[in-house]
Amino acid sequence: MNKADSERIAQELKNKGYKSTPNIKEANLVVVNMCSVRQSAVDRVLGLNQKFSQLKNKNCKLKTVLTGCILKKDKAKFRGMFDEIGGVETWSPEETGSLSPLSQFVRISNGCNNFCTYCVVPHTRGPLVCRSHKDILNEVKKTVKAGIEEIWLLGQNVNDYQSPSSHLINFAKLLKILNEIAGDFEIRFSSPNPADFSNELIDTMAKCQKVAKYLNLPVQSGDDKILKRMNRRYTVKEYKNLVKKIREEIPNINLSTDVIVGFPGETKKQFENTLKLFKEIRFNIAYISKYSPRPGTAAFLLKDNVPFKEKKRREKILMEVLAKQKGS
Numbered sequence: 140m141n142k143a144d145s146e147r148i149a150q151e152l153k154n155k156g157y158k159s160t161p162n163i164k165e166a167n168l169v170v171v172n173m174c175s176v177r178q179s180a181v182d183r184v185l186g187l188n189q190k191f192s193q194l195k196n197k198n199c200k201l202k203t204v205l206t207g208c209i210l211k212k213d214k215a216k217f218r219g220m221f222d223e224i225g226g227v228e229t230w231s232p233e234e235t236g237s238l239s240p241l242s243q244f245v246r247i248s249n250g251c252n253n254f255c256t257y258c259v260v261p262h263t264r265g266p267l268v269c270r271s272h273k274d275i276l277n278e279v280k281k282t283v284k285a286g287i288e289e290i291w292l293l294g295q296n297v298n299d300y301q302s303p304s305s306h307l308i309n310f311a312k313l314l315k316i317l318n319e320i321a322g323d324f325e326i327r328f329s330s331p332n333p334a335d336f337s338n339e340l341i342d343t344m345a346k347c348q349k350v351a352k353y354l355n356l357p358v359q360s361g362d363d364k365i366l367k368r369m370n371r372r373y374t375v376k377e378y379k380n381l382v383k384k385i386r387e388e389i390p391n392i393n394l395s396t397d398v399i400v401g402f403p404g405e406t407k408k409q410f411e412n413t414l415k416l417f418k419e420i421r422f423n424i425a426y427i428s429k430y431s432p433r434p435g436t437a438a439f440l441l442k443d444n445v446p447f448k449e450k451k452r453r454e455k456i457l458m459e460v461l462a463k464q465k466g467s
């Protein structure tokens with residue numbers, strides 16, 4: 140999502156006549172698009188302070204802008220360091236970004252209503268706001284006409300989509316409408332929440348030829364107590380049933396997931412439940428991250444009591460299982 144926003148910002152600046160440069164010393168404008176899902180990202184941006192001061196001493200025209208996911212309380216830390224600070228919504232939301240010459244992001248919504256306890260998105264981007272399906276349709280048509288072969292529909296909780304111009308158009312209906320556009324292209328989307336994954340959506344994915352048979356379905360943990368503490372709104376059994384239904388209806392589906400290891404209070408037994416789920420589901424790809432506390436989130440108030448070394452060990456075990464499954 141952040142990459143898409145960066146592309147969108149770059150495109151908007153290009154439209155305004157700016158030219159990009161690989162050399163920061165030549166720039167008159169530097170835009171930092173921050174993702175504050177992890178504290179380390181915030182620290183990295185703070186670490187730019189000295190560099191910006193040196194650049195500004197050499198180039199008095201240099202303007203620095205900070206955008207992206209910024210928590211209110213973090214803004215104070217960046218004041219004085221940047222000439223301007225604003226959320227991504229200050230850049231026009233209709234603009235798309237390009238992933239490659241043949242692939243394009245189309246943002247369909249922004250924000251999220253879910254409040255998973257480890258996530259800053261609802262605090263930084265605010266509640267879910269959806270674009271009208273008519274705007275999305277026009278944009279995708281234009282994009283396909285321009286020769287783009289792959290469209291990525293983006294939203295923090297993409298399958299919670301509901302068109303503001305018609306209560307009948309949910310995410311599955313939107314896919315159906317886009318699938319009807321003439322042309323040789325593929326539709327992909329990111330990221331869905333398993334809790335909002337309907338039978339209608341599975342059926343639509345199965346039937347719509349242009350919807351890629353690829354799905355990232357973030358599970359985050361294979362233990363019910365941890366899922367509850369993460370406020371993920373589904374149980375392991377529900378997740379497994381969902382995967383079963385998806386695989387029955389779309390046998391050639393390529394399934395990936397996201398997992399957090401070492402969430403506060405995650406015992407070895409609870410991690411083993413995630414390991415068990417991994418062995419059982421046999422994901423094609425998995426994005427594994429070690430939990431890191433993020434100020435402003437509900438989980439920040441929980442004791443981060445799994446040592447880093449143990450988080451690394453758990454990450455390694457899952458990666459090894461994945462590699463083994465790929466090789467077999």
Ligand code: SF4
Nearest residue numbers: 251254255258260295
């Ligand atoms: S659904 Fe995704 S974006 Fe929304 S709070 Fe949970 S992790 Fe964050």
